[in-house]
Amino acid sequence: MSVDLLRPNMITQPRIVLWIVLLSSYLLWRxxxxxxxxxxLRDLTILTDRRVEKFNEDDIRLDNGQRLGWDQIEKAxxxxxxxxxxxxxxxxxxxxxxxxxxxxxxxxxxxxRHAETLYPRYATxxxxxxxxxxxxxxxxxxxxxxxxxxxxxxxxCYELLRGVGDQPIPLPGKRRLRFDVETGICQEFLPLWFDxxxxxxxxxxxxxxxxxxxxxxxxxxxxxxxxxxxxxxxxAESLPVNTASKLPLARQLTSILQVQxxxxxxxxxxxxxxxxxxxxxxxxxxxxxxxxWLGRSHLLAKDPSQQRQGLLLLLKIxxxxxxTFPNIAAAGLAHAAQTLHDAGDQxxxxxxxxxxxxxxxxxxxxxxxxxxxxxxxxxxxxx
Numbered sequence: 001m002s003v004d005l006l007r008p009n010m011i012t013q014p015r016i017v018l019w020i021v022l023l024s025s026y027l028l029w030r031x032x033x034x035x036x037x038x039x040x041l042r043d044l045t046i047l048t049d050r051r052v053e054k055f056n057e058d059d060i061r062l063d064n065g066q067r068l069g070w071d072q073i074e075k076a077x078x079x080x081x082x083x084x085x086x087x088x089x090x091x092x093x094x095x096x097x098x099x100x101x102x103x104x105x106x107x108x109x110x111x112x113r114h115a116e117t118l119y120p121r122y123a124t125x126x127x128x129x130x131x132x133x134x135x136x137x138x139x140x141x142x143x144x145x146x147x148x149x150x151x152x153x154x155x156x157c158y159e160l161l162r163g164v165g166d167q168p169i170p171l172p173g174k175r176r177l178r179f180d181v182e183t184g185i186c187q188e189f190l191p192l193w194f195d196x197x198x199x200x201x202x203x204x205x206x207x208x209x210x211x212x213x214x215x216x217x218x219x220x221x222x223x224x225x226x227x228x229x230x231x232x233x234x235x236a237e238s239l240p241v242n243t244a245s246k247l248p249l250a251r252q253l254t255s256i257l258q259v260q261x262x263x264x265x266x267x268x269x270x271x272x273x274x275x276x277x278x279x280x281x282x283x284x285x286x287x288x289x290x291x292x293w294l295g296r297s298h299l300l301a302k303d304p305s306q307q308r309q310g311l312l313l314l315l316k317i318x319x320x321x322x323x324t325f326p327n328i329a330a331a332g333l334a335h336a337a338q339t340l341h342d343a344g345d346q347x348x349x350x351x352x353x354x355x356x357x358x359x360x361x362x363x364x365x366x367x368x369x370x371x372x373x374x375x376x377x378x379x380x381x382x383x
Contacts, residue, residue: 036048036049036050036051037050037051037052037076037077037078037079038076038077039052039068039073039076039077039078040073040074040075040076041068041072041073041074042071042072042073042074042097043072044074047062050062050063050064050066051063051078051079052076052078052079052080052085055081055085055088056088057088057092057121057122057125057129058125058127058128058129058130059127059128059129060073069096069100069128069129070088070089070092070093070096070129071092071093071096071097071099071100073089073093075089076089092118095114095115095117095118096114096118096129096132096133098111098114099111099114099115099118099132099133099136100132100172101172102114102136103132103136103171103172103173103175104172104173105173106173106174106175108139108140108142108143109140109143109144111136111139111140112136112137112140112141112143112144114136115133115136115137115140116137116140118133119133119134119137119153121133122134123153123156126160126163128169128170130160131157131160131161131169131171132171132172134153134156134157134160135153135157135171135177137150137153138150138153138154138157138177139175141153142188142189145362145363145364145367146198147189147193147198147327148193148195148198148199148201148202148227148230149198149201149202149205150189151191151202151205151206151223151227152202152205152206152209154177154179154186155184155206155209155216155217155220155223156209157177158179158184158186158217159213159217161177161179162181162184162217180219180249180285182218182247182249183217183218183219183245183247183249183250183253184217184218184219184220185219185222185249185250185253185285185286186219187285189327190286190288190289190325190327190328191222191223191226191227191253191289192226192289192292192327192328192331193226193227193230194230194331194364194365195230195364196230196231199227199230199231200227200231202227203224203227203228203231206220206223206224206227207224210224218245218247218250219250219253222250222253222254222257225241225257226257226260229257229260229261229264241254241257241258241261248283249283249285249286252278252281252282252283252286253286253289255271255274255275255278256275256282256286256289256290256293258271258274258275259271259272259275259290259293259294259297260293262297263293263296263297263300266300268297268298268300268301272294272297275290275293275294276294279294287321288317288320288321288324288325288328288329288332289328291313291314291316291317291332292313292314292317292328292331292332294310294313295309295310295311295312295313295314295316295332295335295336296310296314296335297310298310298313299311299314299335299339307339310339311336311339311340313332314332314333314335314336314339315332315333315336316332317329317331317332317333318330318332318333318355318359318360322359322360326360326362326363327360327363327364329360330356330360330363330364330365330366331363331364331365333352333355333356333360333365334352334356334365334368334369336352337349337352337353337356340352353369356369357369
């Protein structure tokens with residue numbers, strides 16, 4: 001009987017092929033998660049040895065712990081959630097890049113459009129990207145003359161910075177937010193508002209934020225009070241000024257607001273006398289505001305000497321603080337010009353109006369004055 005020596009090989013060959021297929025599938029399955037993604041950055045750097053581990057609106061985290069901002073990425077090919085990644089990159093990448101570039105060069109008016117687009121998305125988030133967007137909104141609104149509307153994003157900036165303690169949040173460019181850490185009083189603008197419609201809108205925003213915040217900064221309710229004074233309703237007579245704070249700078253601002261309230265209701269009294277006595281001790285960051293309301297208070301008096309003192313206080317602001325607080329300086333000039341006009345000093349009033357229009361052309365009061373053709377026509381009074 002003959003033996004077919006080839007038959008055992010023919011029987012085992014399918015098994016060998018099957019084992020090869022199974023082994024290849026297993027190795028491919030094991031190697032799949034470790035395959036690197038391809039990320040192309042805006043500076044043309046290509047990352048091919050890293051994998052995207054996690055991403056959200058704030059940033060992209062790689063498998064080595066490195067974090068990338070959406071503004072850094074040109075495009076990417078990743079293993080997971082490619083559609084969601086592409087959507088966020090499309091929505092966030094270019095606006096964040098524009099914000100970063102304009103912050104670097106200090107072009108604050110130009111960044112506002114991009115920052116406002118992203119503000120609803122980042123206002124309540126707590127991240128480096130969120131701070132950059134919120135800070136851009138604040139500075140952009142200030143640059144655009146929207147001073148009252150800058151209060152709400154400022155308060156959000158304060159909360160973000162307070163949350164990190166002594167650890168600074170990196171920000172493009174050289175500018176850094178100036179504020180009193182203890183009270184939260186911003187040193188970049190003083191709480192004096194002239195546009196009633198803007199103040200009313202800002203008041204709603206600030207009130208909503210205060211109600212949402214567990215422990216708002218000590219200055220938050222003081223800003224709220226100033227916006228209430230400037231808005232159409234309610235009247236100053238019905239608004240108390242919170243005097244509970246024990247912080248020196250907050251108490252000084254409170255004393256100024258008490259004088260403001262007296263001026264708005266037309267009844268200078270104890271608050272004016274108290275602030276006058278303490279004027280030399282008022283912090284330099286609040287002194288222009290103190291000059292303004294004390295000046296307005298003195299102008300309400302019937303005594304000519306007090307009225308002259310009031311004019312001098314108003315004119316002190318542009319003389320001493322024209323660079324640091326131009327909006328308050330413009331307000332002092334405008335009210336002094338109106339006072340001289342009402343007193344019949346047309347020549348003096350016209351001189352102050354010319355200074356207002358040339359030296360503070362971007363201020364609210366100068367813009368109110370611009371349409372006038374008759375120099376004797378009274379300018380709109382500040383609040």
